[in-house]
Amino acid sequence: IHSMSFPARPKIVVCKDLGPAMPLLTDREDIDVVPWTEDRPCDRAWLLENIAGAAGVVVCFQDMVDRELVNAAGPNLRVVSTISVGHEHIDLRIMGEHKIQVGYTPDILTDAVADSAVMLALMATRAAGQSYSFVKNNEWPAFNWTPFAFCGPQLSTTPFSPTRTAGFLGFGRIAHAVLTRLAAFGITHCVYTPRPGAAHQTTRDAQLKAKHNLAAVTPVDLGTLARDSDILFVLAPGGPSTRHLINEVFLRQMKPTSVLVNNGRGSVVDSAALALALKNKWIWAAGLDVVDEEPQVTAEHPLVREPRCVVLPHIGSAAIETRAEMATLTAQNVLAGVLGGQLPMALDY
Numbered sequence: 001i002h003s004m005s006f007p008a009r010p011k012i013v014v015c016k017d018l019g020p021a022m023p024l025l026t027d028r029e030d031i032d033v034v035p036w037t038e039d040r041p042c043d044r045a046w047l048l049e050n051i052a053g054a055a056g057v058v059v060c061f062q063d064m065v066d067r068e069l070v071n072a073a074g075p076n077l078r079v080v081s082t083i084s085v086g087h088e089h090i091d092l093r094i095m096g097e098h099k100i101q102v103g104y105t106p107d108i109l110t111d112a113v114a115d116s117a118v119m120l121a122l123m124a125t126r127a128a129g130q131s132y133s134f135v136k137n138n139e140w141p142a143f144n145w146t147p148f149a150f151c152g153p154q155l156s157t158t159p160f161s162p163t164r165t166a167g168f169l170g171f172g173r174i175a176h177a178v179l180t181r182l183a184a185f186g187i188t189h190c191v192y193t194p195r196p197g198a199a200h201q202t203t204r205d206a207q208l209k210a211k212h213n214l215a216a217v218t219p220v221d222l223g224t225l226a227r228d229s230d231i232l233f234v235l236a237p238g239g240p241s242t243r244h245l246i247n248e249v250f251l252r253q254m255k256p257t258s259v260l261v262n263n264g265r266g267s268v269v270d271s272a273a274l275a276l277a278l279k280n281k282w283i284w285a286a287g288l289d290v291v292d293e294e295p296q297v298t299a300e301h302p303l304v305r306e307p308r309c310v311v312l313p314h315i316g317s318a319a320i321e322t323r324a325e326m327a328t329l330t331a332q333n334v335l336a337g338v339l340g341g342q343l344p345m346a347l348d349y
């Protein structure tokens with residue numbers, strides 16, 4: 001006698017409210033939906049208890065999908081559907097061991113994240129965080145406007161600074177979309193670090209160079225990336241291979257006028273080293289949508305305390321249209337997985 005028999009209706013545990021896409025799951029009679037309904041991150045103990053016997057689970061980047069979770073679910077678990085392109089939170093080795101499919105949401109969020117990367121680049125270069133706080137703190141009335149107050153390096157090229165190099169740690173879809181946007185600012189050079197072991201993409205790079213009218217698109221090593229970038233975009237997906245790649249050694253090599261933007265994963269940047277770099281003016285400013293310690297990023301966090309650091313609470317893809325599409329795809333992925341169909345967007349791992 002099996003203690004955990006196949007339930008008649010497959011169970012789906014939903015750790016995040018999928019908003020307008022929720023009825024795609026809750027309106028169906030052939031599945032059993034168990035949603036986390038509180039307005040805070042899904043409680044781990046609740047998840048471990050409720051996932052027992054589930055065929056599918058909907059998670060976000062805050063929910064660790066590890067051996068503990070898979071063991072708690074038991075043998076019915078067939079699909080993990082994450083409302084993110086990033087999958088640092090999912091242990092793919094364990095997914096492979098248990099033949100669990102992973103659904104995710106690439107492509108549809110590319111433009112929204114690229115938009116926010118450019119927003120952070122502009123905010124950081126032009127002191128938007130500092131000057132906005134200044135107004136909120138009621139300091140404008142006593143402000144003695146001077147030509148150089150709140151100045152920062154210009155993102156676009158000028159006759160006085162005719163070259164600008166955009167650097168990319170992580171040169172995938174989102175990075176390419178950022179480059180497209182930066183072309184309008186007159187960026188002249190692009191450097192990026194290729195994935196270890198990846199073949200050189202000479203043709204692709206020549207195409208990008210021509211398309212965006214750049215002087216060069218060049219694969220470089222980490223040291224050159226640090227030294228050459230006027231604005232560095234961190235768009236790496238995270239995980240052990242990129243942990244703290246941006247550390248004190250890297251930051252010390254950057255230009256004092258350079259700006260760092262992180263829209264990838266917090267784990268790629270060593271927060272303490274970045275705070276030191278800002279304090280010692282090794283770099284000019286930083287714009288962060290993700291932080292290693294998130295969500296435990298209080299007003300006392302060393303990066304939040306740095307005047308030239310703009311910190312946003314992981315909202316890179318938070319455009320209404322994009323989030324609605326992400327939620328729909330997340331629901332479709334989990335549904336296909338539990339009903340034995342093909343996932344509309346499966347992670348190839």
Ligand code: DGY
Pocket residue numbers: 061083084085086087109316317
């Ligand atoms: C992702 O998709 O990985 C983002 O971090 C959340 O939208």
